[in-house]
Each structure stands twice: as C-alpha cells, then as structure tokens.
Amino acid sequence: MGRNPGDLLQGTLGLLILKALAGEDRHGYGIARWIEEVTGEVLQIEEGSLYPALRRLEDRAFIESRWALSENNRRARFYAITPAGLQHLRADASTWMRFAGAVIRVLQTEPAVV
Numbered sequence: 001m002g003r004n005p006g007d008l009l010q011g012t013l014g015l016l017i018l019k020a021l022a023g024e025d026r027h028g029y030g031i032a033r034w035i036e037e038v039t040g041e042v043l044q045i046e047e048g049s050l051y052p053a054l055r056r057l058e059d060r061a062f063i064e065s066r067w068a069l070s071e072n073n074r075r076a077r078f079y080a081i082t083p084a085g086l087q088h089l090r091a092d093a094s095t096w097m098r099f100a101g102a103v104i105r106v107l108q109t110e111p112a113v114v
Contacts, residue, residue, distance in 0.1 A: 013045070013053045014062075015096060018081055018089040021063060027076040028054065054079060062088050 020026060020034045031054075032045040057063045062085030070076040081089070 012096065013049060014057055015089065015092050016043070016045075017050075017053055017057060017079075018062060018085050019093070021079055021081040022086065022089060025078045025080040027070055027078050029076075030070075031079065057085065060088075061085075 016035050017031055020031045026034065028047070028050055032047075032050055035043055035045055054063065054065075058065060058079075061082055063079045063081055065077050065079050067075060068078050
C-alpha cells in the first residue's frame with residue numbers, strides 16, 4: 001500500500017521552508033510555489049500546514065518577517081532566514097541527507113534469502 005507524499009512531508013516542512021528562504025526572502029505563496037516547482041509538483045504545501053510552520057520557525061527565531069508589497073503590488077508578509085535559521089538548516093539538512101541516503105540504499109538492495 002503506497003503512502004501519500006504529503007505524509008512524508010510531516011516533520012520536514014520546516015527544513016523545506018528554511019531551504020526556500022536560503023536564497024531570498026519570500027512571501028508564503030512564494031515559498032509554497034518554490035517547493036512545488038523544485039519537486040516537480042510532487043510536494044504541494046497547503047496553507048493550513050504552511051502558516052503554522054512559518055509561525056513555529058519564527059517563534060524559534062529561525063526566520064523573521066516583515067510586511068512589504070508583492071510583485072503584483074499587494075501587501076504581503078515576507079519571510080527571511082536568520083543566522084540561527086541558516087545554522088539550523090545546515091545541521092538539519094546534513095542529518096536528513098544521511099537518513100535519506102540510508103533509506104535509498106535499503107530500498108535499492110535486494111533482500112537476502114534466508
């Protein structure tokens with residue numbers, strides 16, 4: 001039985017948001033669109049998940065926000081990664097990459113017959 005890709009996202013959304021902000025400040029919709037585009041639409045971030053995650057990251061001082069005008073001249077809240085957030089991203093990404101690599105190795109290995 002297959003799992004919904006959204007289930008795999010749980011616990012990694014903060015990491016994906018920090019990565020989206022590592023290159024430039026973005027508003028919430030811009031963060032979601034960047035993740036969707038990079039993953040070829042495999043991961044789709046719903047507002048009900050995105051904004052609570054942004055709030056948690058802001059509460060931990062990994063991101064900060066400010067109000068500004070979006071590219072279509074609408075007022076939007078823009079988020080920026082902080083130095084603490086960048087440090088957390090580096091540490092978390094390293095751990096996640098090791099974990100993902102281990103899972104890939106297991107999935108690509110033929111089981112031994114006992």
